[in-house]
Amino acid sequence: MEPSLSFFSDFNINDFWFLGQAAVRTLWISLLSISLGTVLGIFFGWALYEGKLAATLTLAPLLDVFRSVPLIIQLVLFYNFAPIVGLNLDPFGSGVVILTIYTSALVANVARGGIEAVGKPLRNAARSLGISYWQDLRYIVFPIGGRAVFPAWVGVALGVMKDSALVSVLGYVELLKASQILITRTQEPFLILIVAGAFYFALSYPISRYAANLEKSWAQ
Amino acid sequence: MFDYNFHWRPVLKTLPDLIDAALLTLQVAILAMLIGIVIGLCLALIRLHMKGSLYWFATSWVELARNTPALFQLFFFGFGLGAFGLHLSPYLIVLTALSFNCAGYLAENFRGGFLAIPDTQMRSARSLGMTAWQAYTRIVIPQVFRIVYHPITNQIVWCVLMSSLGMLVGFRELSGETQFFASRTFRIFEYFAATAVIYYVIVKLILVASRILAARLFRY
Numbered sequence: 001m002e003p004s005l006s007f008f009s010d011f012n013i014n015d016f017w018f019l020g021q022a023a024v025r026t027l028w029i030s031l032l033s034i035s036l037g038t039v040l041g042i043f044f045g046w047a048l049y050e051g052k053l054a055a056t057l058t059l060a061p062l063l064d065v066f067r068s069v070p071l072i073i074q075l076v077l078f079y080n081f082a083p084i085v086g087l088n089l090d091p092f093g094s095g096v097v098i099l100t101i102y103t104s105a106l107v108a109n110v111a112r113g114g115i116e117a118v119g120k121p122l123r124n125a126a127r128s129l130g131i132s133y134w135q136d137l138r139y140i141v142f143p144i145g146g147r148a149v150f151p152a153w154v155g156v157a158l159g160v161m162k163d164s165a166l167v168s169v170l171g172y173v174e175l176l177k178a179s180q181i182l183i184t185r186t187q188e189p190f191l192i193l194i195v196a197g198a199f200y201f202a203l204s205y206p207i208s209r210y211a212a213n214l215e216k217s218w219a220q
Numbered sequence: 221m222f223d224y225n226f227h228w229r230p231v232l233k234t235l236p237d238l239i240d241a242a243l244l245t246l247q248v249a250i251l252a253m254l255i256g257i258v259i260g261l262c263l264a265l266i267r268l269h270m271k272g273s274l275y276w277f278a279t280s281w282v283e284l285a286r287n288t289p290a291l292f293q294l295f296f297f298g299f300g301l302g303a304f305g306l307h308l309s310p311y312l313i314v315l316t317a318l319s320f321n322c323a324g325y326l327a328e329n330f331r332g333g334f335l336a337i338p339d340t341q342m343r344s345a346r347s348l349g350m351t352a353w354q355a356y357t358r359i360v361i362p363q364v365f366r367i368v369y370h371p372i373t374n375q376i377v378w379c380v381l382m383s384s385l386g387m388l389v390g391f392r393e394l395s396g397e398t399q400f401f402a403s404r405t406f407r408i409f410e411y412f413a414a415t416a417v418i419y420y421v422i423v424k425l426i427l428v429a430s431r432i433l434a435a436r437l438f439r440y
Contacts, residue, residue, distance in 0.1 A: 068377075068423040069416045070384035073395060077416060080409045084224045158287075165289040169388070176292060183299060190303035193296050197288050204287040 011186050016195070022178030023199045029092065029174060030161040033099035037160070038153070040100065041107025046137075048108060049115045059108075066105040072166050074098050079170050095167035099160060106156045113152070114145030147218065154211035158204050165200075175199055230405045231414045241397035242418050248386070248393060249379040252315055256322025256379075257372070263323060264330035278327070285324020290382050293317045298389045310391035314383060322379055329371040333364035366438060373430040377423050384419070394418060 044063060048055045066074065079094045089097070118141045126140045127133070168177035179196035183189045231238075266278040285293070294317040297308065308316065337360055345355035387396035394415055402411040 065420060068381075068420045070381040070395065070419055072384050072387070073412055073416050073419065077409065077412045080412065084409065162287075162289040165291045166385075168291075176289065176295070180295075188303070189299040190301075193292070193300040197284075197292055197296065200288045200292060201284070205283060208287060 011182070011188050011191055015182050015186070015192075018182065019175065019178055019192075019195055019199065022173060022175045023203070025172075026161070026164055026174040026176075026199075027203065029095055029099065029167060029172070030157075030164045033096050033103055033164070034157045034160050036096070037100040037103025038107050038157075040104035042111045044104055044108035045111025045113075045115065048112045063105040063108050066102050071098070071102060071163050072169055074102065075166060075169055091167065091170035091172040094170055095164070095172055099164060099167070102163070103156065103160050106159070107153065110149050110152045110156060111145075114149035115141055116145075117148040118145045151211045151215040154207060158208055161204060162200065226410060227407055228410055230401070230407055231410050234401050235414070237401070238394065238397060238414065238418060241392060241394045242422060245380060245383050245386075245393040245395075246422065248311070248314055248318065249376065249383050252318035252322055252383075253372075253376050253379050255315075255319040256326050256375070259319065259323035260326030261330055263327035264334060267327065267331055268334055281320075282324045282327050285321050286328070290317070290321050291385050291388065293321055294385050294389060310386065310389050310396075313389050314386040314391050314393070317385075318379055318382060321382065322375055325378075326368075326372070326375055329368045329375075330364065333367040334360070336367055337363050369430075369434060369437075373427070376426055376430075380422055380426065381419065 044059060047059055051059065075095065075098050078098050079089070079091070082089050082094060122144075123136055123140060126136045131139070164174060165176040168174055168180070171177070173181070175196055179192050182192045186192065263278040263281060266274050267282070270278075294313065297317045297320070298310075298313040301308065341359055341363070342355055345359040346352070350358070383393055384395040386393045387399045390396065392400060398411045398415040402408045405411070
């Protein structure tokens with residue numbers, strides 16, 4: 001062994017473990033924002049469908065802003081805006097808030113499409129059988145409309161999972177940020193990026209294949 | 221209510237620079253889009269008509285582009301290739317990463333478009349005496365274009381939004397320029413708010429232009 005002092009050391013098994021933990025954090029922030037955003041987005045989608053004029057004038061343009069401004073700008077903006085109004089959020093909190101709103105803006109459109117996919121006569125028939133409005137939403141619209149837009153929702157969810165990489169800008173150590181830290185130390189960008197990319201691919205590819213197959217089998 | 225004084229003057233003073241940077245953003249996005257359309261078309265045709273190594277090459281391109289974060293791709297072209305002594309300028313990093321990503325997404329759109337055109341269209345065109353090239357360019361492509369028109373519009377918007385990641389590799393397009401000014405004046409919130417507005421305007425302009433173009437193109 002050479003007795004030389006170096007700031008750099010090779011990529012070893014501990015670093016792999018470090019990346020694994022970071023991948024879990026990526027998964028955690030994505031799961032949290034996707035589930036919160038989906039609930040919120042379904043509500044927004046319902047409001048857009050039912051609210052007619054009021055919703056098209058207020059909610060629709062508001063959600064549109066979140067789809068028309070880059071996520072990275074939204075993150076930086078919110079992270080710097082929160083202290084102004086007296087909120088002290090750590091990078092994780094800010095990331096979850098923005099990713100949740102971003103998800104809900106995307107899911108709102110999907111959910112509205114789902115409600116529109118259920119035929120009006122079907123719903124009228126349900127109502128005329130004595131089913132209440134909420135029962136109709138719960139037992140008729142949700143299963144049928146949900147099925148129609150499930151692949152689209154999976155697409156949105158995977159997109160948010162990948163976009164969660166942007167939270168690294170705020171300093172949250174998720175997968176991509178972890179790979180940056182390791183690159184700085186080991187000076188092996190190619191190897192580490194391949195490992196990080198493989199993690200993302202392993203998270204995303206099976207789900208996207210599953211959704212594609214589901215779509216194919218439902219189309220028949 | 222706010223314990224914070226907003227200073228918009230520095231933003232106004234550098235607004236011309238921001239507009240210039242916005243034009244650079246547009247330039248990169250449109251260039252990447254054009255490259256993406258050409259490569260995406262090739263990838264789609266390869267995936268539809270070829271087997272063997274070319275098919276696997278195209279499929280892995282598409283899956284890699286769609287299943288890893290855009291930011292990861294940007295870092296890969298930025299730092300990953302640096303390991304082989306290939307140091308691209310920030311402009312080229314953003315351009316290659318965006319083109320790579322757009323090509324992957326567009327390839328799937330194009331493939332769906334081609335699959336939606338019945339075989340009989342091609343066969344009847346051929347039986348009318350058209351060559352394969354004529355049948356493709358005059359019968360199949362125009363119909364595919366109609367189907368993929370809106371996905372392409374969405375992709376342009378996505379491309380503009382994604383170019384904002386350039387600020388993380390030191391590219392001074394709209395976001396990079398904003399970060400540069402923001403860190404010089406410490407008016408982070410004001411600068412990023414102004415940039416968000418500019419992005420919003422750009423996206424709206426693209427959508428309006430696309431709608432006008434669609435009205436002229438698809439009159440029949």
